[in-house]
Amino acid sequence: MTTNAIAVNGVDKIYGSGTNAVTALQDIHLEIKDQEFFTLLGPSGCGKxxxxxxxxxxxxxxxxxxxxxxxxxxxLEPNQRPVNTVFQNYSLFPHMTISENIGFGLKMQRVDDAQIKATVGEMLELVKMQEYGGRKPNQLSGGQQQRIALARALAPKPKVLLLDEPLSALDLKLRQAMRHELKQLQKETGITFVFVTHDQEEAMSMSDRIAVMSQGRVQQLDAPETIYETPENRFVANFIGDVN
Ligand SMILES: Nc1ncnc2c1ncn2[C@@H]1O[C@H](COP(=O)(O)OP(=O)(O)OP(=O)(O)O)[C@@H](O)[C@H]1O
Ligand SMILES: [Mg+2]
Structure with missing residues (x-):
């Protein structure tokens, strides 16, 4: 039997209390396989x-x-989990070079300098930015900065990478190119990706499986084709139908 990378068993999440309580997640059950490209898809506020x-x-x-x-x-504290996150605002450290940004997590883990240098080189190559190690973040385009943010998150070799709408700041053309690159990167590294988006097309084009969410609940969890061809309820049909 293979172990799942992530198992979520009957999870509720409520923010605040009393009359201010907001139920953000309700009875979430899902299993994400090791090395899977898994997407959480749903409208704003659904709990992704x-x-x-x-x-x-x-x-x-x-x-x-x-x-x-x-x-x-x-x-376990966040930094003790075999998980790394790329946040929506992927702000790089402005005063550090690209190489220092990528090596930052390793330095925190007290990895020795030679090893950091080797890994940073490897990561720059992975995101096809070998020539940019000496630059500062403000000397890169938005798409290039996004790739460096990915390289920084990948450098400590997490088993799971969480990506919260990492492409939303990019223009359409770059976003489409990055979809392909991200998918490729995931295959090459074998890292489990949990990708968050509200963009149906993005989810359909990249994912092994998708959990469609609405109002704190999973509405359907299936492969993209299955969700497209046999939506389980009206919400999923409408939400996915927007792709055409
Ligand atoms: N710290 C918080 N305190 C109170 N309510 C919160 C908090 N964070 C989120 N919420 C509420 O929980 C619900 C889910 O929010 P969440 O940020 O998970 O949604 P999301 O799917 O990521 O939305 P978006 O696509 O806009 O980023 C929303 O109703 C939101 O207002
Ligand atoms: Mg969000």
Whole structure:
């Protein structure tokens, strides 16, 4: 039996309390396979970022549990989990060079300098930016900065990479090119990707499987073709139908 990278078992997440309580997630069950490109798709406010933050360890569930590679992780701080995150605003450290940005996580882990240098070179090559290591972030285009943010997140070789709408700041053309690059990167590294988007086309073109979410619940979890051909309810049909 293969172990899942992530198992989410009956998770609820409620922000605030009393009359201010907001139920962000309700009875979420899902399993994400190792090396899968898995997407959380749904409209604004449906709970996508909340679920990522729970997996990353920035928030705790009110009910249920989350397992990483079969292990309970409740007690683990975000930096102790085999998980890294690319946030929507992927701000690089402006005063550091590109190479220093990519090596930052490794330096925090006290990896020795020679090893950091080797890994940074490897990562620059992976995102096809070998010549840019000496530059500062403000000397790169938006798309190039996005690729460096990915390289920085990949450098410590996490087993799982969480990506929260990482392409939304880019223009359409660049976004389409980056979809292909991201997919390629995921295949090459074999890292499990959990990708968040509200863009149906983006989800359909990249994912092995998609969880369509609405109002804190998973509406359907299937391969893109299945969701497209046999939507389980009206919400999914309408939401996916917008692609055409
Ligand atoms: N810190 C918080 N305190 C209170 N409510 C919150 C908090 N964070 C999120 N929420 C609420 O929880 C719900 C889910 O929010 P979440 O950020 O997970 O949505 P999302 O799917 O990522 O949306 P978007 O596509 O706009 O980023 C929303 O109703 C939101 O207002
Ligand atoms: Mg969000």
């Amino acid at each position: 970022t909340t679920l990522l933050r729970l997996i990353a360890g920035f928030e705790q569930p009110n009910r249920g549990e989350i397992l990483l590679f079969g292990e309970h992780i409740e007690g």
